[in-house]
Amino acid sequence: MLWGRRPKGGSGDHVERHFLNTETVRDVVIGMADGLTVPFALAAGISAAIASSRVVVTAGLAEIVAGATAMGLGGYLAARSDQEHFHSEEKREYLEVEKLPEQERHELREIFSQYGLEKPELDSVVAALSADKTRWVDFMMRFELGLERPDPKRAPVSAATIAAAYAVGGLIPLAPYILEDDVKRALAHSAIFTGVALLVFGAVKGRMTGVDPLKSGAQTLFVGGLAAGAAYYLASLFG
Numbered sequence: 001m002l003w004g005r006r007p008k009g010g011s012g013d014h015v016e017r018h019f020l021n022t023e024t025v026r027d028v029v030i031g032m033a034d035g036l037t038v039p040f041a042l043a044a045g046i047s048a049a050i051a052s053s054r055v056v057v058t059a060g061l062a063e064i065v066a067g068a069t070a071m072g073l074g075g076y077l078a079a080r081s082d083q084e085h086f087h088s089e090e091k092r093e094y095l096e097v098e099k100l101p102e103q104e105r106h107e108l109r110e111i112f113s114q115y116g117l118e119k120p121e122l123d124s125v126v127a128a129l130s131a132d133k134t135r136w137v138d139f140m141m142r143f144e145l146g147l148e149r150p151d152p153k154r155a156p157v158s159a160a161t162i163a164a165a166y167a168v169g170g171l172i173p174l175a176p177y178i179l180e181d182d183v184k185r186a187l188a189h190s191a192i193f194t195g196v197a198l199l200v201f202g203a204v205k206g207r208m209t210g211v212d213p214l215k216s217g218a219q220t221l222f223v224g225g226l227a228a229g230a231a232y233y234l235a236s237l238f239g
Contacts, residue, residue: 023154024161029205031071031162035169036201037224039063040194043173045234047187056177056186064170072163079155086147093137093145104140105130111143172197198224 039060046056097104108126117125130136141147151157176189199217206216 023158025205025208027075027158027161028165030075031068031165032169032201033220033223034067034071035064035166036172036194036198037227038067039170040173040190040224041227041230043177043190044187044229047183048233051183053177053181053183053186056183057174060170060174060177064167064174067170068163068166071166072159075162076155076159079150079158083150083152083155086141086150089145089147090137090141093140094133097133097136097140101130104136107140107144108136169197169201194224195221 173194176186180186202217202220203213206213
């Protein structure tokens with residue numbers, strides 16, 4: 001679920017909408033952005049040096065497979081690193097709560113005082129929270145360290161999402177080379193398809209993350225066009 005509803009008040013008239021599944025969106029953005037730009041840049045660069053659609057398609061498909069695999073593994077390792085970091089910090093926090101309870105209570109008071117709590121309410125809240133070690137550590141992880149407990153299933157899901165998004169994005173600039181024999185015409189169509197895809201993808205990304213869709217789409221198109229233009233120019237120099 002991407003969007004959640006959080007009612008306010010007793011009447012139920014006001015409903016807040018908050019974007020929830022930010023990790024999945026981040027994975028899609030990472031995979032799709034690279035999938036659109038890297039294969040297109042590769043295809044454009046090869047088109048400047050070799051007049052064969054078959055070569056472009058072969059190289060492009062190889063790059064998509066390699067890129068999707070590498071990106072997926074990168075997402076998996078990143079998610080695993082987040083889990084390992086969280087558990088390491090949690091273990092250390094448990095040790096501090098056991099060995100240095102007064103210091104940790106002092107940190108609790110500092111955190112709650114930032115929200116305007118004063119004695120005697122401050123002492124009551126600190127005493128209640130520190131009475132349960134599990135809740136105490138969980139609170140310190142969230143509000144002292146700013147860490148949320150990662151989903152143990154996150155790593156494989158992240159890897160699959162990034163890899164799939166990369167593959168889907170990579171097939172868009174490559175499709176004209178599969179359908180046409182003329183490299184120059186295929187390059188022109190690939191540029192159009194990729195440009196539209198970058199604009200739409202950037203706009204949707206901006207809409208989902210609260211950024212102006214036109215601005216986000218233009219930025220995404222600019223980055224992709226810059227990468228492809230650089231690859232094409234370099235290939236034309238050496239080709």
